Amino acid sequence: MPGTDALSRLQNTGQYALELEAVSRHFGALVALADVNMSVKAGERRAVLGSNGAGKTTLFNAITGDFPTTTGRVRLFGEDVTDLPTQERIRRGLRRTYQISLLFNGLSVLDNTFLACRGVTRGRFSLRRPKRDDSSMELAQSLLEAVHLDDVKDKLVSELSYGQQRQLEIALALSGAPRLILFDEPAAGLSPTERTLLVNILQSLPTHIGFIIIEHDMDVALRVSDRVTMMHNGRIFKEGTPEEIENDDEVQELYLGHGGGHD
């Protein structure tokens, strides 16, 4: 029935930032994602937990289009983007960070951030050198201040410490007007101070910006999220509020190895 279809799409607009419908991803015989259904409301903060190889990063790649899905549909902000290339999804307000930093190592920190800001605006083909007062350049400056990298902005990325590179990853994902950001283990390898800084950044994001965070550190994950999704072997096996998840016996068992971290 087309009528109800249009109606439901209308209701979805603005309500759901992300809807996955039976999304699968196979690597040869390996099923990295198996029929995943998931919806994330606009502005919602979602944590995705799961052991190594559970398919969390693959889930992100399916959402951004870094790798195409084998089957299933991906809807972003009410629009079916399954057949859209990555950059089109990004321009619609999706952002992501990478588990293993994917930065332009030979470019300066400022140039990295500038490219991120320019990528979601007009003038990507401009043949003029950006001036200091270029709007993307100014935005890049303020992003670097937000992640406390402004004093190293002229350094090459390869000269940054590991923690600083992780912070730059986050700056790139905050460019323009993000509506849904995917953070892939942003806290991995950070010092306790850097972790606090990260949690502060995440908590101070404007409320209309939703995010999904993959995080092994339960302490970070449960502190910044409204809801939690548990993954295992390419499937979602539990979803709930942080309290429900924390008190779940099955989860306790699975996370016994990592468990000491939370509270």
Place this chain on the structure above:
Amino acid sequence: MNSSRLFSGSFSLRELHPATIVTVVFLIAYPSFASNFFILQIGAYSLILGTIALSLMMLAGYGGMVSLAQLTVAGLAAYLMAILGDNSMGVMGLGWPWWLTVIVSVLGAALFSTFIGAVSVRTEGIYTIMITLAVAVAFFYFVRQNYVLFNGFTGFAGVEPPTLFGVYWRDPVPFYYLTLTVAAGFFFAVYYCARSTFGLGLQAIRDNPRRMRALGFNITLHRIVAYFFAGVIAGFAGVLLVWFNGRVSPGTIGVDVAIDILVIAVVGGMRHPIGPFIGAIAFVLLENFAIDLIDRERFNMVIGTAFLLVVLFSPDGLLGLWNRFRDRFRFRGNALLGAERVNKDDPASTGSLEKS
């Protein structure tokens, strides 16, 4: 050399590197002391070959796309000059005014380059080389067999630049300055644009295409646009080439010559737009004077050996050799600054980006 100032207006002569000033003065004064042979066969010819190689350097150095079809693109412009303008062969020669012929020839070349880009940008490395080589070979055989448009094996002769402002532009001195103007214009354009949004984006795509897509860039389109610009550069060089030779034939665009262009760009260095010109001068000097020492057949062996030596001992070409030499003397004893270090002061240095 602080070029961001150079183009933002607040630039003073004092900031120019002495070597830059010497080079500029030398290039301008060159015809006043050089013989006609040196002005044309060495000077102008090096600048033309250098400009074709510059279009390759732009694609390969900044974009990571090694195209063997840049000479073919220049060759199409040369052919269009003969077909649309005047020639002495009695085939085609539509007699369009010179300025219209030039504009259409360059645009035709740029569109051809765009087409080559469109069919090759989704490939990488050796496959890009193979596809562009296939285009070069196909075009070579096509013009050799097509007599209606391209006059087949013979090609065209009698293609001349116009007489303008009372100057016959094929005379050695005017022609030298004409090629110098075009070459210098494109050199500065490439140098400047390397730090533009488009240029930065192109280099970033070369190093990390996946991330660029995740930042909102259409990397396929970006690369194809790069081919368009490279086509404009090669197209202008093709116009100069046909005016220089007065003729164009399948031999002008043979695969052996296409490989010469690659050799010139690699030997000169692909990290800076000056590289192709250094390579072209070295090549033209060798081509003209190695003959005195060895016979013609062995020339390719000399070129081949030179190519091999440069690739083996200095992957960044003569330019890299010079940079290392200079750094060793300037920073001698300073352990922090290794000889391998890229020149961070120079914004056009593509070395500022790491090879991924």
